[in-house]
Amino acid sequence: MDSNNHYVYMLECADGTYYTGYTNQLEKRLSLHQRGKGAKYTRGRSPVELVYKNAFRSKGEALKEEYRIKQLTRKQKEQLIREGNNAYEDATELSE
Template sequence: MTEARAAYYFYVVQCADNTFYGGYSTDVQARVATHNAGKGAKYTRQRLPVTLIYAEQFATQHEALSAEWHFKHQSRRAKEAFLAAHGAHWQR
């Protein structure tokens, strides 16, 4: 019997105030639902609703968390360039 491997994701949501929030999860859809229920990150609770605009799967938790860290430490312009280069669509 084969054991299922966990999936690790870096994701980006666009908040109602048009800001971006990058996060990590093993279940992106459930995490976005948690954000929209007002039980997610403190940052998103005041900026509801959020819309998923990008998600990327990684082989390890470390890789996904690293992608999240790098995204969060970029300027808005760099975040938009990253998202555009990866085919994400968001409201401007």
């Protein structure tokens, strides 16, 4: 993946909750989440599955989108995932 991209992503945790985050190195970040070394929220909630991602050209745009997604209700997040303009196949491929 292009290291110049800035990503907003959503994970579904083992307990069914969603975690939304930002990174500029998506594969590395997913690997950290899977190993329990990512965000405090995802520790103890693994395995996690990447259910949504979106790439942005600037960090500012990505952070605005991350904030917007975090304000959504669970139902709205599920709709965003279903619409999946960048829905993902299987997170295990990225976390190897």
